[in-house]
Amino acid sequence: MKNYEKLFIGGEWKKPTTDKKIKVYSPHDQSLTGVAPEATNDDIDIAIREAKQSFDSGAWSNKSPEERIQVIKKFNELHSEKxxxxxxxxxxxxxxPIWFTKGLQQSLKEQTNAYIRAAQNYKWEDKVNDYQIIFSEPVGVVAAVIPWNARHQSALVKIIPALLAGNSVILKLSPETALDGLALADLFVEAGLPRGVLSIIPAHREASEHLVLHKDVDKIAFTGSSNAGKSIASNAAKQMKRFSLELGGKSASxxxxxxxxxxVVQSLKFQSYGNNAEACIGLTRILVxxxxxxxxxxxxxxxxxxxSVGNPKDENHFIGPMIHKDQLEKVKSYIKLGEEEGATLVVGGLDPIEGLEQGNYVRPTLFGNVSNNMKIAREEIFGPVIVLIPYDTVExxxxxxxxxxxxxxGGVWAKSQEEAIEVARKIRTGMVNINEASAGFDAPFGGVKESGVGREFGSIGLSQYIEYKTINI
Structure with a gap:
């Protein structure tokens, strides 16, 4: 069992202001996985004060891009070893499932390397002519708020570019997964990140809202639900605060x-049902x-x-449990709704899985003959419920x-790559995979409409943490 007694605030382990605890339970069998302190508004205030002081002091923000890159390189090596x-x-x-988390964790070295390459090639000072210079400067104090489904990927996709750009960062962890985020802390210290620059704190909603509304937070980087993203955007606008949002999806293939x-079917196993289908990028509407x-x-x-469904620690199981009981009940409610809406239940359903009743398990479900106006085709379920929608023509x-x-x-499957690209160009979405293609880390990732604002990965992701200053000579 993992047990943390202190919060990581300003680059140091500090005693929390209260004795409130977050208990993390296994969604497989409800056993206690670990305990962490729960950050309150007072802890948030301390973290923000540390971040602002470190930023204003220039201890990190005034370092050269190359100096910052060397620290991130060291962190990347330490992280990949674990x-x-x-x-x-x-x-x-x-x-x-462990097959998924191992693969994702091993890929994060390249994700960070892509940001390092972007920082190495970035024009931090750009003399555009004889009398104008554009300086790229850090935004300030960044609040990075992440969900529970893709843990270190969600954390590092925000922390790394923010730090490379010279910002100070507060990483707010989801209480359901408070442990693995705190486990990052010592690696940044060992890599040489100066005191005050980074805080990592698990907190519930009230403290999270306090963080994003704080006047000394200059930028919010958020991954989560569209409803939460709308609230953040609305509140940030009132303060003219910068924000980037990676939100929900109901992607079509x-x-x-x-x-x-x-x-197609073998790839959709991973692209639709991977990570227990608790993935915003999952292809959940299959157009046939x-x-x-x-x-x-x-x-x-x-x-x-x-x-195969079962204990996620067993590599023989493709799907594990839902994160918690509320999510399980939400998924089950959509399965019931799909049947009520008149969709054909092809596979799966509400029957419990023998031997797994103690965990948050649901059968992988496939609905057929679905109309796009049904709720199971329009609303993000965030669980293993996939729909097949028949169509007449490509248009x-x-x-x-x-x-x-x-x-x-989104996805397009075709014998001809040229034909697939032509269709992909007409889909209004932030990313489209053609056939078995998967995303890399140098090109931007993000969405349109209710799927978000801004982009992550590579040079464009790095630019989300930069302010531009023009000096006219």
Whole structure:
């Protein structure tokens, strides 16, 4: 069991202002995974004060980009050495299957390397002509607020570019997964990050709101639900505070008539049901040509029926439990709603899984003959409930894909790459994967509409933590 007695504030382990505790329970069997202090408004105030003082002192913000890069390089090496150890902790906390957390943790070295490359190639001082220089400067104090589903990925995709740009950072952890975030702290200290620059604190909603509303926070970087993102954007606007939001999704994958269905289905196993389908980028609306609908549904049904569900620490299981009981009940309510709306329950449903009644388990579910106006096709479920939507023409499929409040990700499957690209260009979303392609870390990631504001990854992600100053000579 992991047990933390102190909060990491301003680069040091400090006694919290109260004795409030956060208990983290395994979603597999409800056993106690660990305990961490719960940050209150007073702890938030201390962290913000430390961050502002460190920023104003120039201890980090005035260092050269190369000096900052060297610290991040050292952190990256230390972090990558513990990839499997962190993966096991995260799986214990949030129920993500170990095959997923190991793969994701091992990929984070390259995610950080992409930011390092961006910082090395960035024009921090750009003399655009004989009388004008553009200086790229840090925003100030950054509040990074992350969810529980993709832990270190969500944390580092914000911390790393913010630090490379010279900002001071407060990382606010989700209480459901308070342990693995605190485990990052000592690595930054060992890497040489100066005192005061970074705080890592788990907190509930009240303290989180206090953080994002604080007058001395200059930028909010948030990943989470669209509703929470709207609230942050509204409050930030009142203070003219910078913000970037990576929010929800209900992404569509368009299967063209000439696609190789066998290949499509095997990839959708990962792109739709991966990480227990608790993923904003998951392809949860599968658009299928009516001319081959029955054939595709049969292929998908065979794949979903074969998905192994069970203890997430066992690599033989593809899907683990939902993060907590509330999320489990939410997913089950959508399965019930899908049946009430008239969709065909192809695989899965509400029956409990024998031997797993103590955990937050739900059967991987597939609905067929779904209309895009059904709630199971329009609302983000954040669980293993995928829908098949028949379409007539390619233009019809594009219209269905775009008929959504979200626009985060998407997919196109076709025999011809050129044909797939042409369709992908017409989908209004921040990212589209063609066939088996997956995202890299140098190109921007983010969404349109209710899927967010701003971008992460690479040079564009780095720029989200920079202010530009023009000096006219």
């Amino acid at each position: 990839a499997n150890e962190f993966a096991e902790l995260i799986t214990s906390e949030n129920g993500s 368009i299967i063209l008539e000439n696609a190789d269905f066998s290949s 040509p009516k001319s081959r609908y029955s054939e595709f549904e049969a292929e998908m049904a065979k794949m979903v029926k074969a998905i 019809d499929a594009i219209n269905i894909a775009n008929d959504s409040d979200y626009g985060l990700s």
